Amino acid sequence: MKYIDEYRDERLARALAAEISRQVTRSWVLMEICGGQTHTLMRYGIDELLPPQIELVHGPGCPVCVTALETIDKAIQLASRPEVTLVSYGDMLRVPGSHSDLFRVKAGGGDVRVVYSPVDALNVARANPERRVVFFAIGFETTAPANAMAAWQARREGLRNFSMLVSHVLVPPAIRLLLNSPGNRVQAFIAPGHVCTVMGYREYEALSREFRVPIVVGGFEPVDLLEAISMLVAQLEAGRAEVENQYVRSVCYEGNLPAQRIMQEVFEVCDRKWRGVGPIPQSGLKLRPEFAAHDAEQVFELADVATEEPAVCISAQVLQGLKKPVDCPAFARTCTPENPLGAPMVSAEGACAAYYQYRRHAVKA
Amino acid sequence: MCLAVPGKILEVEERDGSRIGRVQFGGITRPAYLDFVPEAVVGDYIMVHVGFAISRVNAEEAARTYELLEEMGLLESEGLGPESSPDTGGDAP
Numbered sequence: 001m002k003y004i005d006e007y008r009d010e011r012l013a014r015a016l017a018a019e020i021s022r023q024v025t026r027s028w029v030l031m032e033i034c035g036g037q038t039h040t041l042m043r044y045g046i047d048e049l050l051p052p053q054i055e056l057v058h059g060p061g062c063p064v065c066v067t068a069l070e071t072i073d074k075a076i077q078l079a080s081r082p083e084v085t086l087v088s089y090g091d092m093l094r095v096p097g098s099h100s101d102l103f104r105v106k107a108g109g110g111d112v113r114v115v116y117s118p119v120d121a122l123n124v125a126r127a128n129p130e131r132r133v134v135f136f137a138i139g140f141e142t143t144a145p146a147n148a149m150a151a152w153q154a155r156r157e158g159l160r161n162f163s164m165l166v167s168h169v170l171v172p173p174a175i176r177l178l179l180n181s182p183g184n185r186v187q188a189f190i191a192p193g194h195v196c197t198v199m200g201y202r203e204y205e206a207l208s209r210e211f212r213v214p215i216v217v218g219g220f221e222p223v224d225l226l227e228a229i230s231m232l233v234a235q236l237e238a239g240r241a242e243v244e245n246q247y248v249r250s251v252c253y254e255g256n257l258p259a260q261r262i263m264q265e266v267f268e269v270c271d272r273k274w275r276g277v278g279p280i281p282q283s284g285l286k287l288r289p290e291f292a293a294h295d296a297e298q299v300f301e302l303a304d305v306a307t308e309e310p311a312v313c314i315s316a317q318v319l320q321g322l323k324k325p326v327d328c329p330a331f332a333r334t335c336t337p338e339n340p341l342g343a344p345m346v347s348a349e350g351a352c353a354a355y356y357q358y359r360r361h362a363v364k365a
Numbered sequence: 366m367c368l369a370v371p372g373k374i375l376e377v378e379e380r381d382g383s384r385i386g387r388v389q390f391g392g393i394t395r396p397a398y399l400d401f402v403p404e405a406v407v408g409d410y411i412m413v414h415v416g417f418a419i420s421r422v423n424a425e426e427a428a429r430t431y432e433l434l435e436e437m438g439l440l441e442s443e444g445l446g447p448e449s450s451p452d453t454g455g456d457a458p
Contacts (some may be wrong), residue, residue, distance in 0.1 A: 036367055043437060063366045089415075091366065116444035117416030119398070139415075142367040145401060146417040194367040197412065197420045220368075221433055250369075250412055250420045259401040259419060349366055 016226035021051040034192035035062035035349025042354040044222040057321035064091040064347035066274040069307040072097040085111040087121040088136040118150035125162035137164040142194040145259035148266035163296040172203045173283035179211045188232040190218040193247040200255025212241040219247035276316040315342030325352040369412040371427035
């Protein structure tokens with residue numbers, strides 16, 4: 001495990017940790033939404049550096065983890081068709097569907113390809129006009145403008161063999177759901193820095209006012225997160241509840257307006273089911289009717305599949321911050337990154353994988 | 366998944382109504398779309414997510430972030446790991 005003496009900004013990190021200890025007078029529960037931030041917190045042992053009064057719980061900000069099981073099953077169904085090339089971000093391949101995963105479909109001869117950018121997906125369609133190319137478009141607001149560009153470009157070019165299986169999700173409705181939940185323990189949030197780079201943080205002000213909850217937009221480096229935690233603790237201790245921006249080097253209040261424009265042109269807000277969480281109203285993005293020719297759900301007849309999660313897996317509670325990965329009886333025993341039972345063990349951003357990778361279970365044992 | 370990697374714009378060209386930068390990430394150069402950062406010019410540092418720039422940052426912060434991502438082994442998920450060959454993938458249309 002990595003500790004504070006390995007920080008590049010060791011002195012700053014120590015000063016921030018000391019400042020947090022100095023400020024805190026009682027127990028507080030903080031949540032970071034973004035899986036990338038969970039990764040940093042575990043990697044650098046920030047949770048163990050904080051005073052014992054500060055508890056960090058990990059949010060649902062891992063698009064790979066929250067993509068509905070039904071949608072994974074649809075992707076598997078599509079990838080199994082002989083005429084289809086399914087194009088996906090790499091993390092999705094190992095995510096367990098009801099009965100299989102995309103990696104196994106690929107191993108069995110299915111045409112499944114990994115890309116790093118939606119532009120690569122378009123290129124696969126251009127280079128293979130005889131194939132029906134489906135891009136598995138997942139992600140939060142950070143990824144939505146890029147994926148929107150792919151649909152926009154395909155429509156402009158009349159790229160008829162290109163469609164998208166869209167499973168986009170939005171952060172603020174998930175925060176609202178967590179705050180409305182009767183079991184909620186979270187008293188302050190670190191908002192995701194790259195989602196806010198695109199969207200700004202106007203939406204978070206409404207949440208902060210309505211629920212009287214402090215929110216700080218945070219970056220991804222250890223010092224960013226320590227500073228964000230310090231800002232949240234200062235608000236909590238003073239009884240303030242407002243939105244502040246720690247990640248000023250990338251985030252401005254309005255966000256990225258050209259990126260928001262393309263999102264609005266291509267996508268519209270819809271209800272969306274989150275794996276492990278359930279349906280959240282107005283929490284997703286789908287293609288507008290003008291893009292129906294590139295919407296895989298409309299282009300293909302996809303059978304509804306009855307889905308089933310492994311009973312032992314507690315990823316639902318983990319994704320809502322109600323339990324920690326180490327609370328799961330399967331964690332690091334029958335569930336490992338090589339043989340994941342739930343999606344949070346697959347993605348590098350999943351809380352279970354982060355705990356596993358940094359041997360948090362060994363520390364607890 | 367919401368990872369963004371800083372890089373430096375070496376060149377800019379216009380193609381099909383899009384501005385595309387040749388962007389240097391450590392030792393690797395790859396194209397990145399600049400449609401969302403119309404103000405960015407050659408020499409600027411940008412944060413790139415799945416082949417698209419989402420913001421502009423200053424040089425010093427970009428260098429620090431890049432080193433950290435490298436140390437954390439997170440560049441691979443954006444196709445910028447040690448095995449990635451230069452100028453592959455993400456090619457412009």
